[in-house]
Amino acid sequence: MPLAFTGDQKGILPDHMIAALAKSGAIIPSNAFDPDQIQPASLDLRLGEVAYRVRASFLPGPRTTVAERIDELKLHEIALTDGAVLETGCVYIVPLLESLALPADIAAAANPKSSTGRLDVFTRVIADETRGFDRIKAGYHGPLYAEISPKTFPILVREGSRLSQIRFRHGNGLLDADALRALHTHERLVDDDDSDVGEGVAVGVDLSGFPHPSPPPHAGDGREGVIVGYRAKRHTAVIDVERRAGYDVGEFWEPMKARPDRSLILDPDEFYILASKEAVQVPPDYAAEMVPFDPLVGEFRVHYAGFFDPGFGYAGAGGRGARAVLEVRSREVPFILEHGQIVGRLVYEKMLERPKSVYGQSIGSNYQAQSLKLSKHFRT
Secondary structure, eight states: OOOOOOTTOOEEOOHHHHHHHHHTTSEEESSOOOTTOBOSSOEEEEBOSEEEEESSOOOOOTTOOHHHHHHHHEEEEEEOTTOEEEOTTOEEEEEEEEEEEOOTTOEEEEEEOHHHHTTTEEEEEEETTOSSSSEEOTTOEEEEEEEEEESSSOEEEOTTOEEEEEEEEESOOBOOHHHHHHHHHHHOOBSOTTOOEESEEEEEBOOSOEEOSSOOTTOTTSGGGEEEEEEEOSSOOOEETTOSSOEEGGGTEEEEEOOTTOEEEEOTTOEEEEEEEEEEOOOTTEEEEEEESOTTOOSEEEOSOOEEOTTTTOGGGTOSOEEEEEEEEEOSSOEEEETTOEEEEEEEEEBSSOOSSOTTSSSOOSOTTOSSOOOTTEEO
16 A cells, blocks of 8 residues: 655655555565665665666756666676676666656655765766756656766675665655754754754864774874874775675775874875764654765865764664764865864754664664774775
8 A cells, every 4th residue: 555644744764664665666676675675764776787887977867768878878788697897987877676656745865875985986876867866856757777986996796786775755854953953952963062053963074083993013102093084095906895894904095194283185086084073863763964064165075975874873772972984085186174174064854753673773784883984894
């Protein structure tokens, strides 16, 4: 039976409603869902059996399908059934195993999964006849595709690999400034008493330093054993996106030492993993998303993977507040980041109902109560 909502019910669909949406035929998987594919506030999207290498990224635009654009732009096809390597600097389009037949009052939005963003894999979801990436209009009927462009590390993917996730929403449940301040008063969304809570929770970068997980023998008790983040190495081996704790950090990342002046110069076209100064939490009846602090600040990009699930960092779900890990890429010129500089805002949106399972609550969440942390693929 299709889901039915009243006009005043606004927010993001939780896990059990996503399952009901699929049961009603609004989500159409080519293969049965994996047991852990439905998350507290989203659905993981799986790659199909073939990838198309294309000349350039594109949007289909009105009255054009993605398949038609692939036919015009493809260079070659790559079978994913037994796994294939996607090279850096290339653009691939992959039909997904999930397609949609959404009701007229349900829209959707997609985002890279956290582990995808932390590998510097630029991933966006495209639908037919659309003018924008990662946004699916209400009532959409049709296939979904992933645009994938590894920026730093070549990756090994296969049919069924999950690089993106999708949220479904009815209406607009975004909290305005007054509602967000009230929620913060009740739940303490961020651990900083001086935090800017208005049109989202302001998120600054921490450049004071974190303990080095594997300090050099001569580090002692000084600043040698303190790092602010990691810079990705070039010309590395391939990373299998399905392999957990399979790679040595030092083969792929250079730790960045904390500086006495608590600053960091971002080199052009380099990729960094940093962490927020604030520890944040998302109560179980809400979901959150990281958005740019100021779209006019174009010198660097922060956070490819923007979704934060209900229960992220939440004390009742095994957290004590968690840092937001920041995926940072500089643009054309060197740029200086200062400790505490605001780089994004966490905006909160109501859930239509509380999820049956929340982030970190016995569902195998990888980043609950995190501090500075690389993706799940690396041994720490």
